[in-house]
Amino acid sequence: MSASSASLSLLQAAAAAAGGQQYPAATLYVVASPIGNLADFSLRAVHALSLVDAVACEDTRVTAGLLRHLGLDKPLIAVHEHNEQSAAEKVLARLAQGERVAYLSDAGTPAVSDPGAVLAHQVRAAGHRVLPLPGASAVVTALSAAGCVGAAGPGFHFAGFLPAKGQERDSALQAALAQPCPTVLFEAPHRIEALADRLAALAPTRPVTICRELTKQFEQIDTLPAAQLPAWFSADAQRRKGEFAVVLHAPEPVGEETPGLPPEVERTLRVLTRDLPLKQAVALAAELTGAPRNALYEQALAWRQAAQEAVAGDEAAAD
Numbered sequence: 267m268s269a270s271s272a273s274l275s276l277l278q279a280a281a282a283a284a285g286g287q288q289y290p291a292a293t294l295y296v297v298a299s300p301i302g303n304l305a306d307f308s309l310r311a312v313h314a315l316s317l318v319d320a321v322a323c324e325d326t327r328v329t330a331g332l333l334r335h336l337g338l339d340k341p342l343i344a345v346h347e348h349n350e351q352s353a354a355e356k357v358l359a360r361l362a363q364g365e366r367v368a369y370l371s372d373a374g375t376p377a378v379s380d381p382g383a384v385l386a387h388q389v390r391a392a393g394h395r396v397l398p399l400p401g402a403s404a405v406v407t408a409l410s411a412a413g414c415v416g417a418a419g420p421g422f423h424f425a426g427f428l429p430a431k432g433q434e435r436d437s438a439l440q441a442a443l444a445q446p447c448p449t450v451l452f453e454a455p456h457r458i459e460a461l462a463d464r465l466a467a468l469a470p471t472r473p474v475t476i477c478r479e480l481t482k483q484f485e486q487i488d489t490l491p492a493a494q495l496p497a498w499f500s501a502d503a504q505r506r507k508g509e510f511a512v513v514l515h516a517p518e519p520v521g522e523e524t525p526g527l528p529p530e531v532e533r534t535l536r537v538l539t540r541d542l543p544l545k546q547a548v549a550l551a552a553e554l555t556g557a558p559r560n561a562l563y564e565q566a567l568a569w570r571q572a573a574q575e576a577v578a579g580d581e582a583a584a585d
Contacts, residue, residue: 273337280312289317290397292361294389295368296382298375298401302482302509304335311399312336319365322357324381328372345369347381354388361394375403379426379452404480405450408511411487412475414448423449430457436464442514443469443556449514458510462495465514469556470528475513478505489515492556493528518558527565531555539566 287310289295295314300306315321315338322343323329333340345353357367369376369385376382386396405424414422423445429435439461442449453461465474470493478486486505490498499505527535534555538547544566552559 270337273335276312277316277337280309280316284310284313289314289366290395291364291366293366293395293397294357294361294386295366295397295399296376296386297368297370297399298403299329299332299370299373301373301402301404301407301480302485304332306402306481307332307336308399308401311401314366314399315340315368317366318368320357320360320367322353322367322369322385324371324376329370332370343367345381345385350381350384351388354385357385358388358392358394361389361392373402373404375401378403378405378424402481404452404477404509404511407480408450408475408477408487408513409448411477412448412489412513412515414475414513414515421447423447425449425451427452427454428461439464440468443472443517445514446516448516451512451514453510453512455507455510458506459496459499461512462492462499465492466495467556468492469514469517470531471557471561472517473515475515476505477511477513479508480511482508484508491528493530518561527557527561531557531562532565535562535566536569539569544570 295318297311297314298308299311315333315336318340320341320343321329321333322345324344324346326342326344329342343353343356345357357369360367369382371377371380371382374380377386389396405422409422423442425438425442428438428442428451442451443465451461465472470491472492473489474492474495475487475489476495476498478484480487484504488498531551535547535551538551542550544563548559548562548566551557551562
């Protein structure tokens with residue numbers, strides 16, 4: 267089957283599946299696009315794109331390629347983070363004439379981490395309808411595979427991309443780690459190792475799910491304690507390439523047992539307990555490593571009891 271025949275068949279299937287719904291005029295259709303795998307695009311989204319009079323988009327080159335894949339040719343309007351306010355006027359002008367306009371970001375659902383929120387606000391403020399067409403989302407996709415359990419309550423926190431550098435970045439990361447629920451971050455490949463190093467230092471025992479190239483051919487999803495992240499990335503250069511969604515699992519609820527501490531956390535705790543009172547050593551170790559305070563206290567107490575029992579045994583033997 268030729269490419270044109272395949273596109274026609276897809277458009278016919280989309281019309282058959284979604285053609286019975288209403289697609290009102292003078293409406294902005296916010297369309298979720300694939301995050302990697304083109305087969306994830308819904309038939310309803312395909313049919314809506316076949317009906318609209320124009321397509322506003324984050325990057326005209328990316329969206330033009332998607333439309334070609336679908337066998338469609340539509341006027342394109344660039345609406346991105348640098349011009350969203352002014353470009354919205356072009357969309358509003360078309361809506362005022364009763365046209366249908368779609369908006370797509372480069373990948374995933376617009377207006378979440380990508381542009382689109384300003385446009386949707388402007389359209390609503392002008393009295394026009396905004397109609398969402400749901401689909402792929404890297405946030406939900408990552409969470410569905412992470413298997414997060416043990417959170418203090420339902421829900422999750424979406425932090426998106428952290429600031430690029432400096433104290434602002436570190437503060438944002440620590441705020442994400444303090445959330446009582448799972449937190450999803452996005453990260454660029456040139457900063458992923460720095461993120462791994464910082465997570466290992468701040469919260470070595472926290473489970474982290476690394477999602478690389480979601481839905482694409484070389485998709486990779488692994489969960490491991492933050493302390494192991496630097497070594498995991500160093501073990502294979504391929505692991506540092508692609509687009510990343512990172513799930514920080516929820517911290518252990520206070521009072522629950524936490525299995526063994528990582529070796530580097532134990533070393534820190536041993537050094538501190540040699541010269542400091544137990545409670546002070548535990549508090550300082552928790553601040554330095556990010557490990558749960560209750561787990562540190564239980565470990566330090568176990569060492570102290572073992573030492574006391576050893577001394578008692580030696581004294582008994584001497585008697």
